[in-house]
Amino acid sequence: MNPYFDHEQLLAYQLARDVARWVFHDARFPPGSSSLREQAVRAAQSVALNIAEGRRQAGNARLNHYRIAAGSAAETCAALDLVVVPGAPERQQILRRIGSMLHGLGA
Numbered sequence: 863m864n865p866y867f868d869h870e871q872l873l874a875y876q877l878a879r880d881v882a883r884w885v886f887h888d889a890r891f892p893p894g895s896s897s898l899r900e901q902a903v904r905a906a907q908s909v910a911l912n913i914a915e916g917r918r919q920a921g922n923a924r925l926n927h928y929r930i931a932a933g934s935a936a937e938t939c940a941a942l943d944l945v946v947v948p949g950a951p952e953r954q955q956i957l958r959r960i961g962s963m964l965h966g967l968g969a
């Protein structure tokens with residue numbers, strides 16, 4: 863019996879989880895950008911959560927979750943464009959890679 867959920871083995875999920883943790887715990891948004899930080903956190907979490915939920919679905923439901931995850935990856939990337947956050951360019955490249963992976967999964 864497999865001790866893991868299917869999504870835990872997906873590289874896209876693993877990368878999304880790591881980016882979400884970074885945005886929540888380590889990203890240093892400048893003073894006065896708390897609402898943007900909150901939006902970035904929600905969007906980053908949405909990427910990982912929608913990949914996980916989509917993996918348990920089939921057909922159009924799965925594709926819809928992957929599309930939402932790809933949109934949330936783009937939203938996180940855009941939020942990191944709006945302010946100077948050390949380490950953001952590297953995470954944006956990862957988010958672009960996730961988007962590409964989701965596109966390959968049908969998103």
